[in-house]
Amino acid sequence: MVLDTPTLTRLALAALAAPLCAFAIAGLALRSRPRAAAALVIASGALTALATLAILALADAPIQQVWTWLRVGDTDLGFGVLLDPRSRLMGAVVGVITLLVQIYSTGYMAHDPGRTRFFALLALFEWAMLGFAYAPDLLQAFIFWELVGLASFFLIGFWYDRPEAIAAAKKAFIMTRVGDVAMLIGLVLLFALAGTLDIRESLDRLHSLLQGHGITSLQVEVAAALLFVGVVGKSAQFPLHTWLPDAMAGPTPVSALLHSATMVAAGVFLFARFEELFLLAPLTRSAALLLTAFTALLAALLASVQVDIKRVWAWSSISQLGTMLAGLAAGGLSSGLFHLTTHAAFKALLFLSAGALIHHYGTQDLRALGRAGARRDRLTMLGLLVGAAALAGIPGFAGFASKEAVLTAVHDVPGRAAATGFALLVIGAGFTAYYVGRVAFLLLRPTAAEPHEPTPPDAHGHPPTTAMSASILTLTLITLALAFAGPLVASLLGQPLPELALAHAVPGIAAVALGLAVAVFDFGRKSSAPPLFERVPALHGLLLRGFYVDAIYQRVFVGAARLCARALHFAETRLLDPAADGLARLTLAMGEGTARGQSGQLQRYIGVAALLLACVALWLGFAE
Amino acid sequence: MTALAPELAAAGSAIACFAASMARGPGVPRLTARVGVLGALVTLAAALLALTARAEPLAGVYVVDALSQFLKLGIASGVLVAALAATDSTSLRPSARGDLPTLIHLGALGMMLLSSAVELVTLYVALELSAYALYVLAALHRDQRMGSEGGARYLLFGAAASATTVFGITMLMGHTGTTQLTHLGTAPPPAALLGLALFLSGLLFKLAVFPFHAWAPDAYEAAPHPAATLIGTASKVAAIGILVRVLMAVGHSQLLVHLLLLASVASMTVGNLGALLQRNVKRLLGWSAIAHGGYALIGLVVASERGRAAALFYAVVYVVIGAGPFLVVTALGAGGRNPDRADLQGLARRSPLLAALLLVGMFGLAGIPPTPGFAGKWFLFVAAVERGAFWLVLVAAVNATISLYYYLQLIRDAWTGEVSPDAPPIVLTPSMRLAAVLVLAATALLGAFPGPVWDLAALAAGGSLPQ
Amino acid sequence: MSALAQIPILPLLLATPLACTLLTLVVPERLIKPLNATLSALALGLALALALGFDATTGGYQFAFVRPWIPAFRIQLDLAADGIAVLMSLLNAVVYFTGTLTMWSLNHRTREYFAFISLLVFGVFGVFLSRDLFAFFFFYEVAVLPMYPLIAVWGSTRKAYAAMKLTLYLMAGSALLFPSLIALYVLGGGDTWSIPELARRGFDPSVQVFLYPFLYVGFGILAGMWPLHGWSPTGHVAAPTSVSMLHAGVLMKLGAFGILRVAIGILPHGAEVWAPVAASLATAGIIYGAFVAWRQTDFKYVIGFSSVSHMGIVLLGLATLSADGTRGAVFQMFAHGVMTALFFSVVGFIYDQTHDRDIDHYGGLATQVPVAGTLFILAALCGMGVPGFASFVAEFLVFVAALQAWPVLGIIAIAGLVITAAYLLRVLGKALFGPPNPERAGLLDLRPVQALPRVILAGLLLLFGFVPQLALDLISHIGAVVK
C-alpha cells in the first residue's frame, strides 16, 4: 500500500506538530502535573513514531512540500517537508527511538522533581530533530540544527544545579557552535553558488553549474569543507569531539537519545543529506574519510580504558560515528545510513540498559557495577549483551552487517587515503571488540573490591520498572531484527550495499576476533595480570586523559579566548575608557588654567586686550 | 511720539523711580521696586506698541527702524525681568534698594538710545550712558568688599575701553570725513580701519568677548543679582544690536571678518573653559556669557543678512534663557550673598519652580530643544554653513558640548543633592513668581514656535539703515 | 482602514507622551502611575493601529501630516511613517508601556521621573516619525537629554559619572551632526529640510565623501559604535530599570535609524565609499563587545557590552548597503530592543530586591525565582541568536548580506556567535543555574502583575521569531543602496 502525497504530507506535519504541541502544553500548562505531562509527551511520541513509520513504509516517490515562511525581498524562505528515502529513514529512527526513551524515562525519572520539564524537553528535542530530518530547505535545516543543539543543551544541563552538568552543557553548546559557524558560512556559500535555498535543487544546480563551468570546483570544495566542519562539531569528530564524553552529565535517557537518534546523528544525516555535494568535492571527501576513520580508531582506544560505563559508551559513540561518516565519505550512502540505523538501536539499547544498572546500583563504575551484582538483572544484562555484541560487530548481530558494509564501501574506494582509512577502521573495530568484551567481562565476572566510586546522581536503588524493562526489551528485539534489515535499507535508498566479499571481510572479522580474544585474555579469567593497556602505564594515563586533547583545548583555545577577552577588557578599562576620561580631564585642566589666568589683576586684563589691539594695529600697518 | 515711546517710557520710569526713592519711610524700597516693575511693564508695552514705528527724528543721528525697535523689545524684556528681580527684598541693603530700579531704567534708556544711534557721537554718548548706569549698578554692594572692587574693575576696564573707542571714533571721523554710520563707506582706508578696530573694541567690551571679556565674571559676581540680570540679558541685546548696525554700515572687510572670527572662537572657548570648574553660580554665568557672546559673533562673522538676523535672534533668545538662572540666583542669594553650587543642593525639593526654571535655563543655554536655545544655535549655524563656515560651526558645536558639563552639573546639584537642614526656606515674592512663570512660558513658546520672533529679527537685519 | 485614514494618527501618537509629560506635572500624586500606564497603553494602541493600518504592499511614507513650523527656514512639522518608522514606533511604544509597568514600585520623585520618561519617549517618536531634518534633530536631542536627570537622579552605581559621560558622548556626536546636517540643507539647495527630497536631489560625490563620516560617527555614537561606545555600558549600568530599557532598547536605535535614514539615505555614495571602514568598525564592535562582556561580573555590564556587540550586527547590516542587510539590521534593531528591554526588566527586578548585581553573588536563580529566571533565559537565548527568537532571522539576514558584501568581515562576525554564546552561557551557568545561593533564598519571584510586562516582551520575541514576516512585511520595501 502506498499513501498519496497529501496524506503523507499531513502525516509528516502531524509528526512535527505533535511534539511541539506537547512541548508547549507540558512546558506552559502542566508545570505542576508531571504525570499528565509525561502522558501527553508519550502520546505525542507514539503519534510521531507511528506517523514516521507510516511515512517510512508507505511512500515511494520523493515528496517535497514547501510553504513560504517568510519572504525577504525576492527570496522565499520556506518551511516544509521533504520526504525522500533518507529523511524517511531518519525520521522513523528518530520517532521510534525517542518514543522508547520517553517510555523508559517514566521509570527512570519517576522521582525527579523536574520531570515535567524533562518530558517537555524530550518533546522539543524530538521536534527539532524531526524538523531537521524532514527539512527541504537550507535555512530550515539550519534552524532545526540549531534547535537540536539548544534542546541538547537543556537536556545535558538538565540537573542545572550541578556545576558539572552546566559545564558539560555549555561545552556541548559552544563546541558544536564552532561547527555551526562553519556550517552557516557553508550554507550561505552554497546559497550564493546555487542561488536557491532548496536543498535538492541547489545540489542539482551545483552539478550542472560545475559541469558548465559556472563555478569552480574549489568553491564547491570550500562549501563542502565548511559543511563538513559543521558535521564534525555536531557528530563529535576529532578535533571537536571532547564535548560528547562530558555530555554524560545529563540523565542517562538523554544520553541514550543524544547518542543514537538525535544530536550526533544530525551530523551524520547532514552528511548524508549533502552526499551529492560531497561527491562533487573529492578532496574534502578524502580528508573527511581520513579524519573520521582516525576518529573511529582514536575513540575506540579511549573507550578501552574507561571505567565509567557511560563514558565507555560515549567514546564508542564517537568511534561509531566516525565509522558511519567514513562510510558516507566513501560514497556508501546506504552503508553509512544502515550503520546509523543499527547504531541508533544498539546504542540506545546500551545506554538504556546501562541506565537501568545505574538506576539500580547507584554507580557508574563498571567494576563496582559488576561487584554489586549487575549480572543478576537478567533482562537488563540480556539487552546489554545483545547491544554489546552488535557494537562489537559479532557476526549475526546488527552491527556486524552494517559495519562490514561500511568497511567494504571504504575498501572499494581506490586511493591511498581510502586504504589508510580502511586500515584505521579495521584497527578501530578490533579495539571496539576489545572494549566491548572488557565491559561484558567486568560486569559478568566481577573482580575484587576496589575503592568505592562516588554515587552517581541518578541512582535510586530501584530495580528497573516495567516501563524501563519494556523499552529495553523492545530495543533488544529491534536490534536483533535490524541485523537483517540491510537489504531493506539498501533498497529503500536505492543504493545496494556493497557485496560482502570474503577478502574484505576477513580483516574486519579477524580484528574483531583478535580484540575479543585479548579481552577474554585480559578479563575473562581469574588472573592478577594487568590488562592490555595498564601494562604500559604511560599509554594508559594518556588514554585516560584522552591524549590531553581536552586539556590542550582548555589551554590553547579557551586560554587564547580568555587572553583575548582579558586583553580587550584591558583595552576597554585601561585604554579606551581612560582615553575618554583623559580627554575630559584634559579639558577640565584647561578650564582650570583658564580660570587661573583670570588672576584678578585688572592691569593684566587690560594689558592683554591692549597687546592684542597693538597686534591688530601692527598687522594693519604691514598690510598697508 | 509713538516712535520714541520706549525711550520716553524708560526715561519716565527712571525719573519715577528716582522720585519714589526720594520719599521717606520704611516702605520706600518696596514702593520704588513696584514703581520699577510698573515702569518696566510700561516700557515693554511701549516697545511692543512702537514695534512697527519707523521714523528718523533728530536730523539723521537717530533712527527708529525695524532693527532698533526689535532691539528695544528685547531690552524691555530684559529690563522687566531685572525689575521683577529687583522686588526681591533680601538682595540688597535697604538704602540702596531705591537706587536699583532707577539705575536699571537709566541703563535701559542708554541701551535703547544705543540701538537707535546711527551717528558716531550719538552712539558714543548712548554707550556711555548705558555703561555708567551699569558701573554704578555693579558697585551697588558698596558695603561689601567685592562690591566696590568689582565696580572699580568694571569701571576702569570700561573707561579704558571707551577711551579707546572714542579715539577710534576720532580716527574714523578724520579719515572718512563723516560721523554718519551710513557714510563711512564699505571700503575705508587702512588708517580708518584701525580706527574702526579701536572703535569696535568698546562694543566688544560691552558684549564681553575676548579679549575684552575679563570683567564679566568679576562684575557678575560683584553686582547685586537684579543688576547682574540686567547686565546678563538686556545689555547683551544692545551690544549685539549695535554691532549689527555698525557692521551693516561699514561692511565686512576681510580684516573685520578675521578679527571677529578670532574673537568668536576665542570667546566661546575661553568662556566655556573658564566656566568648567566654577562653583560660584554667578561667576559661572559670567564665564558662560563670554561663551555666548562668542556664539552670537558667529552671526556677524559670516557677514550675511541671515547671519545678522541669527545674531539678533540669538540675543533675544539669550534674554529668555539667560533670565531663568539669574532669577534662581536672586531667590537663593539672600542678603546679596552669591550662591554657589552647594546652595543649589536639593533645590528641587525646596522649590520645584526654581528647579524647573534652572533646568530649563540650563538646557536653554546648552542649546537643547525644546528650549529656544536650540533654535537660536541652529539658525546661527545655518547662517554660518551657508557661507561655508563648516569648521566654525563644528568648533562652536564642540564648545556647546563642553559647556554641557557645567550646565548639567548645576542641574544635578539642584535635582539630586540633599537639602541641608540649616537651609532657610525659599520664599518667593509674587513678582519673582511672576517672573519665573513668565520666563518659563516665554521659553516654551519661543522654543516651540521660534518663527514669529525670527521674522522680526530677519526684518531687523534686513538693511534697515536709511541709505 | 478608511476610517483610520481619517484620524491624524501620527500627531496623536506624538502628542500622547507629550500630553503625558504635561499632565504628569499637574495631576495629584496618586494618579501619576495610572495616568502614565493609561497613556502609554494608548500610545501602544496607536502604534499598533499604525502598524495595522500601514499598507505594506505599497510601502513608502504614509499617514503624512505636514504643517509649516518655521516658514522662514522652510522648516516643517512633516510627520510621516514608512515601514521602518512604523516598526520602530511599535518598538518604542512597547518598551514605553512595559517600562512604565515595571516602574510601578517607584516611589522616589515619581512625578519628575514619569515626566522625564514621557518627554524622552516623545522625542523618540518624533525622531522616528519626522521627515524634516530640523525636526528630526530637534526630537533627537529632546530624546537624548532627559537621560541625564533620569540617570543622575534615579540611577545607581556611579550615576553622576555615568550620566555625565553618556551625555557628553552623545552631545559630542551631536556636535558632529550640527554642521553636517545643516550642510545637507545648504548644499541641497537651501530650500528644503525634507529628508526624502534631499535624498532625491543627490549630492556631489566629494561632498558625500566629506560629510558622510561626520554623520556616521555622529549618529554612530548613539548606536554604540566601536570604539565610541564607552558611554553605553556605563550608562546602562547606572540607569534605573525602565530607563535602561528605553535607553538600550530604543534610544540606541535612534543612532542606527539616523545612519539609515539620514547618513545612508541622503549620502549613498559617501556610504559606499566609507562602507569598508564602517563594516570593519562594526565587526570590531561585534567581537570586542562580546569578548569584553565575557569578562564582566555585573549583570548590567554584561548586557551593556552585549548591546555593543549586537548593535555591531546592526551596523554591519547597514554597512552592507544591500537590501537584505538593511532589512536584517532594521529587524535586529527591533529584536535587540525588545530583548534588551526584557533583560533589563528582569535584572532590574532582581536588583530592586538585593541591590546587588554581581553575577558571582547569585546561583540557581532558575530554581529560586523560576518565572524571572525563565524570562532571563529566554532573553539570553534570543541574544545567542537561537532560532525561534526574533533575533535569529535578523542576524541571519545580516550575516548572509555581510558574507556577500565583506566575506572576511562576515566570517569574523559570524565567529562572534561563539563568543556570544560563551558569555551568555557563562551568565546562565553562574547565576541562573548551578547550586542555589542560600544567601538569596529570600528572593521573591515575579507576581503576575509584575510578570505581565516582561511576558509581553518575551512573547514578542517568540512571536517575531516564529512569524518574522510580521516585521519583514513592514520593511519589505527597503531597497539596496548599492545595487
Place this chain on the structure above:
Amino acid sequence: MTPLTAFNLCALALFCMGLYGVLARKNLIAMLIGVELMLNAASLNALAWGRYGLVDPAHAAVSGQILVLFIIGLAAAEAAIALAIILAVHRHRHSVDVDDLDTLEG
C-alpha cells in the same frame, strides 16, 4: 609734516602714555588719570581733524569740536562715578592700590 600729522602723532603719543599709565600705575586714581589722558588724546585728535581735516559739515552731523565737548562732559561724569567707587574701595581697604583688589578671581 603737516600740522595735522603732527597733531595726530601727538595724540597717539598721548594715548599711549595714558594707556601706559593705566597699565603701569598701581594707584587707582593714577589709573583714572591715565584714562583721562587717553580721552584727552581722543579730544586732541578730534580737534585736529576738525580744524585741518576733511570732516565735511554736509555729511557729518557734528564736527570734531562738538565731539570734544561731549568727551569732556562724559569724562567728568565718568570721573565722578569712578571717584565714588574708588572712595568705596578705600573705605573697605584703606588703600587705593589696584593690587589690593584681590577678592574676585578665578
